[in-house]
Amino acid sequence: MSTQNAAAELLANLSRQVPGVIYQYRLFPDGRSCFPFASEGIREIYEVTPDEVREDAAAVLARLHPEDLASVFEGIQRSARELTTWDREYRVVLPAAGERWLHGTARPERLPDGSTLWHGFIRDVTVQRAATEQLLRLQAAIDNSITGIATAGLDGRVQYVNRAAQEFWGLADPAQAIGRLANEFWDDPDAARDAFARVLATGHDERVLRARQRSGEVRLVQARTSLIPGVDGAPLGVIASFLDITEAEANASALRLREQVLTTSLNAVVIADREGRMLYCNPAFKRLWGHGEDDDLHGRHALTFAEPSATSHLLEELSARGEWEGDLVAMRRDGTPFDVRVSANVVRGEDGRPQYLMASISDITEARRLEERLHQSQKMQTVGRLAGGIAHDFNNLLTVMKGYLGLVRAQLAPDSPLDNDLSEVDRAAGSAAMLTQRLLTFSRRQAITPQVLDLNELVRQLQSMLQRVIGEDVRLEVELEGSVESVRFDPNQLEQVLMNLAVNARDAMPGGGVLRIRTAPHVVGDAPSPRFPDAGPGRYVELMVEDTGHGMSPEVRANIFEPFFTTKASGVGTGLGLAMVYGAVTQNGGRIAVETAPDAGAAFHILLPAAGEKPTSRGSPGSADEPGGTEAVMLVEDEPAIRALAARVLARKGYLVTSFGTGAEALAALDAGAAAPDLLVTDVIMPGMHGRALADAVCDRYPGTRVLFVSGYTEDVIGPHGVLDAGVDFLAKPYSVTTLARRVREALDRPTDAGSG
Structure with a gap:
């Protein structure tokens, strides 16, 4: 094999190992072009053979993407004119592989015939471009995330921060964070170091940390940190994401507080949907209606807890006015009715449309009962004031009437025809006295x-x-x-x-x-x-x-x-x-x-x-003994008719009676040498000196004197004078001659330490 053939074979073997195509591309002055040389890689790159394009490049040019065709030709023409390197990414549409991205680079030279010859290399970058685009998308997502993201090396120094982290820390430029220790950004460096150590040991950490911003403000963040695995599985560093939860935590705290308020509220609280179906009720509601803590009332219609007649128009009025307040009769679980006061309102959404119904309910059963008692008491006071206003004068008149009737009837023969007539008059006077007594009794003013x-x-x-x-x-x-x-x-x-x-x-x-x-x-x-x-x-x-x-x-x-x-x-x-x-x-x-x-x-x-004492002995009701005596009785009464009547009755009973119209007259007589009385019978309320003061003055002079107080006034008038105290003898007007005689005898027979003034 010649040296030239050996070199060609070596070049072919090397080019087959290159992931792409090594080529020469020639552009003639008349516009024709071809690939004088193309490695075997052209079969994969353009899905053509070297022989197909050695004389004409048309098969390759036909593979160019229509949208990239013009830019590829424009780049070739510029490179040919300026003899500058051609470098471009472009798309091709291949019969089998479809659309692919290619990256080509070639250096041109001018040939003697005026044509341009490029020596270059083209490779398929479809996978790399997709990865790059994915990285760009991830970078955009990271940069636009509201979650702060940062990476650090295994030494704990920051390598990267995204835009949210930069803004959170108040950094003008991300470079201000690069190279700094990550724990410098936290308000509690020890907690930050502990988190970093934990992630190195376990691969993961999640906790709430306090971050101190550049302004000095401390914020709460939810931080999650993980290891960044390398290609070989060894960690490259750590990545941390964090979210500012300061407002969320404050809102959650406020929500927990509101929930605690609702849970511990003495008032029942219920939240329902627009149709009145219950979504929530607090424990007070369940207690008020007699339900257990574990009873599930969700979905029950809120109005079923009250009498239908009282709630027939409630929802309509609430929807129309947006609020409703009033009293209802509610029904407990066992059917027991009770009074409640309801304050309800419509909760609207941001669009102004009704979302929920909310009501606060209080049990007013006891308050209603107290109101009724107060109302009754006020009525009693009103009538009592009226009764008390007339009682004194009316009792004085009745005392005179009943007294003289008794004297007249005592002088009649047993078979006198006048006795029946006088009995009717006496009965009428008794009825009048009873009526006055009843008026004073129900008003609680009777002595x-x-x-x-x-x-x-x-x-x-x-x-x-x-x-x-x-x-x-x-x-x-x-x-x-x-x-x-x-x-x-x-x-x-x-x-x-x-x-x-x-x-x-x-x-x-x-x-x-x-x-x-x-x-x-x-x-x-x-x-x-x-x-x-x-x-x-x-x-x-x-x-x-x-x-x-x-x-x-x-x-x-x-x-x-x-x-x-x-x-x-x-x-x-x-x-x-x-x-x-x-x-x-x-x-x-x-x-x-x-x-x-x-x-x-x-x-x-x-x-x-229960009194807890031994009962006081008393005679049978209606006993009418009229005992007399020979003791000295001082009678003090400012009403002349009553004074004359009482003096006459007591004198007929054998008593030595001296009578006076005022306390001053009685004391003057004693000072002038009048005999000491065995018994002082005195009205309580008199002009000048009241009966109690007179009794004290007489008893100071003569300690053995007994006292019998008499009055037609009501309890609230004479009570403060002490004449109604235990052990004090008191006779209420109107009285009969029989009652007067009996009470005088009882007072005289009482031991002096009990009946004296």
């Missing part, structure tokens, strides 16, 4: 003298009288629990309470029935009593008066204790009986509750605190 009573004994004493009141058609049943303790109550008022309840029961049973009176001990522990929720812990006595009558509707039940309220026909009753019962019970420290329903009778439950 009372509570005593420690055996409740069972008092009921027994009244049993025959109660049977006469209710008539033969009503059977009286009495069930007295022997273990009940004594109670503290004004005995006269307690008699009136039982009489009024008996009359009320009789009227509720026009066709007859059963009236049952029961007593029983009642103990209230730490848990509230269902029937008497405002009763504190302690021992009580419960008095129950039950009938089998027609019962009451809820509407009637709500008003029975109001003064002048009655369901009876006009002219039957005054509407004060139950109001008096309520006033007497509450004035004596008790509580009253009623259980009733239409056609189911009524049960009045009276709860009285």
